[in-house]
Amino acid sequence: MLFETNRSYLASLPRFAQDPAHFQTLLTTEAFRQKLLDLISKAQTRIYITALYLQEDEAGTQILDALYAARARCPDLDIRVFVDWHRAQRGLIGAGAQAGNAAWYQRIRFDHELNVPIYGVPVQTRELFGVLHLKGFIFDDTVVYSGASLNNVYLNVGDRYRYDRYQVIKNSALADSMVNFLQTEFLNSSAxxxxxxxxxxxxxxxxxxxxxxxxxxxxxxxATHHAQDEVSGLGITPVVGVGKRNSLNRLIIKLLGAAKQHVQICTPYFNLPRTVIKEINRLLQKGVKVDIIVGEKKANDFYIPESEPFKTIGALPYLYETHLRRFAKLHQLDIHRGQLNLMLWNDPGHSYHLKGIWVDDDYILLTGNNLNPRAFSLDLENALLIHDPKHELKEQLQQEKAEIAKNTTRIAYYRELETVLDYPPPVKKLLTRLSRFRADRLISRLL
Structure with a gap:
């Protein structure tokens, strides 16, 4: 009964019809960077970029220089960049006192004497309690959707990359809807x-x-007034949410509950909300196969090698591993019989930032949502739900999954994962202290 209710809910969502010939999946970080620069250089009417941050480094400079070049080429081009208010006005975590990216934006504007507006969006009065985590880059009628921000590691400038998902979707109605949201909610706001x-x-x-x-x-x-309630083929539903029990949270739970045979989940941090854990447990009880691909702790963007000075933030990858080990132990029988596959992604020296859900090859969720308590209650998140009943994206889907799987290994037994006793002394000391006061639970909800 619950399964049918979830399927009915998904079927009732308004969708923008999508031509499969205009849906492209990029497989590498470098291809993503090149596509962004190419689309910026060719834009004729509008460029709307939304990201957690646009960083002052080589990659960030490439993007900002390209935007100013586009402005010089086409003075009437509508260019808007939206970044998180707090993140733009502080330095990197652990890097000491820094002016932040906002000072860089002002210097570049002074040097060029052109108008490329960069807006700071404050989702909360403090960064700890909520940030702008919307995703989406709009160039004319093309939407590029990725969980990536804009800096060296996300754009593979230099020796390291941070692996994400990258979809290029040409759809004027979808692009209009996403731009309309930014104009209505941000440009009209006194904040x-x-x-x-x-x-x-x-x-x-x-x-x-x-x-x-x-x-x-x-x-x-x-706004979905140009969407259709029934689309016979490929369709896309944009969803946005912030705070507890929001529309996106509801969609994610309904999507998982609608699975018949197979679910694949990608998240960089194994710190799933209770509602998601509950739904996964229900799926396993029903006999649905569940694959979860997470970053190995050394592929976490907060990981600090033991050869470098320890900072408190460096304990997070270990905390996430303790969550994963506990979950694996509870589900060892499901792992043994192959119904639950826990996969660790690790390409040494690089990091993992993939998010998303695949359900029975019928539904694909593109999102920047980390599927953690913070995303479910604090940050402003969005997603694109792809409905592919005719499996028109099957080949792209298989290619993307194969690319993700290249650097993964399966956990066959929970004891393959380390315990707190195995961790470096500073990590062991900190996690033991946090656990003693149950502060690890609070931290898991905020980070």
């Missing part, structure tokens, strides 16, 4: 300020406006 212009108000000065923005975002949705 959203340009970071490339001086002066920038303090967070305290605009705190009432930030609270008002967050309250409005709780009920905000993508």
């Amino acid at each position: 959203v300020y340009r970071l490339d212009l001086d002066p920038i108000p303090s967070t305290k000065q605009i705190s009432p406006d930030i609270r008002q923005l967050r309250q409005r975002l709780k009920s905000a949705q993508y």
Whole structure:
């Protein structure tokens, strides 16, 4: 009964019809960077970029220089960049006092004397309690969807890369809907300020406006009046959500509950919300095969090699591994019989940032949502639900899955994962102390 209810819910969602010939899956970080630069150089009417951050480094400079070149080439081009308000005004974690990317945006604007607006979006009054985690780059009628931000490691400039998913979708109705959301919710908000212009108000000065923005975002949705309730072939539903029990959270649970045979989940951090764990347990009881691909702790973007000075944030990959080991131990029988496959991704020296859900090859969820308690309650998240009843994306789907699987290994027994006793002394000391005071649970909800 619950299965049918979930399937009915998914079937009732409005969808933008999608031509499969205009849906492309990129398989490498370098291809993603080249595609962004190519689309920026060819844009004729609009460029709307939304990311957690646009970093002051070689890759970030490539993107920002390309945007200014596009402005010089086409003065009427509508260019807007949206980044997280807090993240743009602080330095890197553990890097000491830094001016942040906002100071760089202002220097570049002064040098060029052209107008490329970069907006800071404050989802909360403090970064710890919520950030702009929307994804999507719109170039004219093309949407590039990825969980990546814009810096060296995400764009593979240099020796390291951070692996993500990259879809290129030409769909004017979808692009219009996503741009309309940014215009309506951000450009019309008194809490959203340009970071490339001086002066920038303090967070305290605009705190009432930030609270008002967050309250409005709780009920905000993508406009789908040009979508159809019934699409016979490939279709796309954009979804957005912030706060507990939001529309995106509901969609994720309904999507998992609609699985008949097979579910694949990708997340960089094994820190699943209770509602997701509960749904996975139900799937396993029903006999549905579940594959979960997570980053091995050394492929985590917070991992710090033992050869480098320890920082508190470096304990996070180990904390996530303790969660994974506990889950694997509880489900050892499911692992043994091949119904549950826990896969660790690791390409030495590189990191893993994939998110998404595949259900029976009928549904594919593209999202920046980390499938963790923070994403389910604090950050502003979005997703594109792809419905592919005729399996028109089957070949692309198989290629992407094969590329992801290249650097994965299966956990056959939970004891293959280390325990706290195996960890470096600073990590062992910190996690033991946190566990003693049950602070690890609080940290898991916030990070």
